[in-house]
Amino acid sequence: MSRSENLYHHSVVTLLLIILLLPLAATLVYAFSSQWGSTILPEGFTLKWMAQLWQDPRFLVALGHSLLICFAALLLALVLVLPLMFVIAYYFPQLDSVMNVLILLPFAVPPVVSSVGLLQLYSDGPLALTGTPWILIGCYFTIALPFIYRAITNNMQAIHLRDLMDAAQLLGASTWRAAWLVVLPNLRKGCTIAILLSFSFLIGEFVFANLLVGNRFETLQVYLYNSRNGSGHFTSALVISYFFVVLLLTLVANAVSRDKE
Amino acid sequence: MKGKWLAAVVMLPFIVVFGAFQIAPFLWMTLHSFSSEAEGWGIDNYRLILTSPFYRQAIAFSLQITFWSSLFGLVIALIGSYSLRQLGATRLRSAVMSFTNMTSNFTGVPLAFAFVILLGTNGCVTLILRRYGWFGDFSLYSKTGLMVLYTYFQIPLGVLLLYPAFDALSEDWRESAALLGAGQIRYWRYIGLPILAPALMGTFVILLANALGAYATIFALTSGNFNVIPIRISALVAGDLDLDPNLASALGMFLVLLMVVITLVHHWMMRRSYTHSQP
Numbered sequence: 001m002s003r004s005e006n007l008y009h010h011s012v013v014t015l016l017l018i019i020l021l022l023p024l025a026a027t028l029v030y031a032f033s034s035q036w037g038s039t040i041l042p043e044g045f046t047l048k049w050m051a052q053l054w055q056d057p058r059f060l061v062a063l064g065h066s067l068l069i070c071f072a073a074l075l076l077a078l079v080l081v082l083p084l085m086f087v088i089a090y091y092f093p094q095l096d097s098v099m100n101v102l103i104l105l106p107f108a109v110p111p112v113v114s115s116v117g118l119l120q121l122y123s124d125g126p127l128a129l130t131g132t133p134w135i136l137i138g139c140y141f142t143i144a145l146p147f148i149y150r151a152i153t154n155n156m157q158a159i160h161l162r163d164l165m166d167a168a169q170l171l172g173a174s175t176w177r178a179a180w181l182v183v184l185p186n187l188r189k190g191c192t193i194a195i196l197l198s199f200s201f202l203i204g205e206f207v208f209a210n211l212l213v214g215n216r217f218e219t220l221q222v223y224l225y226n227s228r229n230g231s232g233h234f235t236s237a238l239v240i241s242y243f244f245v246v247l248l249l250t251l252v253a254n255a256v257s258r259d260k261e
Numbered sequence: 262m263k264g265k266w267l268a269a270v271v272m273l274p275f276i277v278v279f280g281a282f283q284i285a286p287f288l289w290m291t292l293h294s295f296s297s298e299a300e301g302w303g304i305d306n307y308r309l310i311l312t313s314p315f316y317r318q319a320i321a322f323s324l325q326i327t328f329w330s331s332l333f334g335l336v337i338a339l340i341g342s343y344s345l346r347q348l349g350a351t352r353l354r355s356a357v358m359s360f361t362n363m364t365s366n367f368t369g370v371p372l373a374f375a376f377v378i379l380l381g382t383n384g385c386v387t388l389i390l391r392r393y394g395w396f397g398d399f400s401l402y403s404k405t406g407l408m409v410l411y412t413y414f415q416i417p418l419g420v421l422l423l424y425p426a427f428d429a430l431s432e433d434w435r436e437s438a439a440l441l442g443a444g445q446i447r448y449w450r451y452i453g454l455p456i457l458a459p460a461l462m463g464t465f466v467i468l469l470a471n472a473l474g475a476y477a478t479i480f481a482l483t484s485g486n487f488n489v490i491p492i493r494i495s496a497l498v499a500g501d502l503d504l505d506p507n508l509a510s511a512l513g514m515f516l517v518l519l520m521v522v523i524t525l526v527h528h529w530m531m532r533r534s535y536t537h538s539q540p
Contacts, residue, residue, distance in 0.1 A: 009345075009348055012340060013354070016337075016416075023375035026378045079274075080279075083271045083272075091265055092268070105284075108517060109283075109517055111476070117288075118286045119498050120293070138281065139282050141278060141279075142282050142283045201366050204369055206369045206370050206480075207477055210480075211495060211499050224370050224374070225370050228374070232374075239374055242371060243367065243371065246367075250359070250362055
């Protein structure tokens with residue numbers, strides 16, 4: 001490659017990085033600046049906003065709510081999907097194509113559309129779930145499903161499920177015992193990656209949380225939205241703290257998947 | 262046979278939960294989109310959507326923002342991921358790749374706030390550009406502003422989807438083309454872009470779907486005051502006045518229908534390009 005070409009590619013990539021970085025960098029500076037109104041650069045730096053955020057009980061409660069809902073939804077997803085995927089792979093391989101269509105539904109029907117039906121079905125009567133965390137757990141399960149299903153499918157294809165099961169049964173294990181003690185531990189990596197990746201986008205979910213539950217069980221994103229009229233520095237501190245959590249999760253997920261190769 | 266029965270029972274909890282939170286709401290909406298409070302059963306909701314200037318404006322804004330942000334996102338992602346590819350396994354490349362991965366989750370409310378800091382009325386880029394008189398009458402809260410914002414969140418997704426596609430483009434072909442006297446433009450016009458076409462189309466479709474259903478970013482930025490389809494839907498089920506879940510269902514079905522049409526057009530084009538490439 002010629003030198004000019006190399007220079008061109010370097011500049012393009014650097015420019016891309018700057019574009020992607022700019023909004024985050026501005027938020028970061030804003031979160032740590034004492035005053036940044038009508039000047040191009042901030043007037044001074046402070047940790048005041050971060051301290052104020054992490055001492056705000058409402059923020060900590062919202063964070064707790066978000067963590068609780070995300071973990072519950074992912075746990076539910078694993079409990080429902082792992083046995084299902086094993087059964088499909090081992091007994092009903094023809095159902096795999098049905099599943100591949102089903103997991104497209106959460107993409108084809110965006111959350112804002114789904115909410116219309118959910119609000120009507122679960123607002124009163126015996127299943128009055130709106131306004132409670134339960135409906136969010138159910139909905140988050142559906143939007144995490146495609147990612148979890150894909151990640152575990154990749155893992156399942158890599159472990160030669162049938163050979164493993166045959167070997168276990170030859171050694172005297174029953175089907176379910178073999179599934180529990182042999183197949184499940186082999187799916188650990190796929191599950192870990194699926195959970196970390198789903199977690200980082202579930203914690204950023206706003207549409208279901210705002211439309212179905214709102215202030216009655218305030219999650220992190222709804223809290224962020226509700227504090228939009230307060231100090232911009234405070235909300236920036238919130239955005240940066242949130243992004244830091246996502247960053248950590250992505251790094252761990254990358255490390256786990258690299259470990260796998 | 263007993264094993265198979267037990268296996269079928271194992272699938273039941275999944276079917277119940279998925280049915281309750283994904284299938285049932287969708288069926289409810291399909292049914293109720295054909296029912297209107299004033300006229301009873303029929304296609305009145307759909308007729309209203311397609312004739313009322315207010316909803317037609319929402320559809321037009323949605324389509325414009327979706328189309329242009331997807332196109333700009335795709336072009337930037339194409340140029341960026343090609344250069345990223347050509348860099349080889351450098352430190353810069355791995356840094357940009359992991360950063361792209363991360364920013365693909367940087368959407369919704371936090372993104373809207375970050376853009377207010379950057380390009381809002383008193384944003385830092387706004388101030389710099391205004392000082393040199395380059396800002397014009399740009400407003401983040403206008404259609405153009407929203408296109409910029411949407412384009413931003415399309416870029417990381419576009420890069421993630423396009424980057425692997427460059428596997429199909431062998432470096433040898435570029436050298437052969439150069440030896441035969443083709444310049445950069447001719448190489449891209451006759452070799453590069455046609456080979457990448459399926460990946461570009463596929464990515465474009467996903468970007469369209471991504472922008473069409475986006476709600477959180479635009480809602481957080483404009484507090485629900487910008488007229489696009491997702492905002493109208495939410496206003497009809499969770500707004501302060503004029504609640505009409507049946508009309509919201511029809512709008513929702515319309516949005517889903519748009520996505521289906523986009524996907525079908527993509528399928529049809531892929532099939533056509535496949536049959537064309539057959540000798």
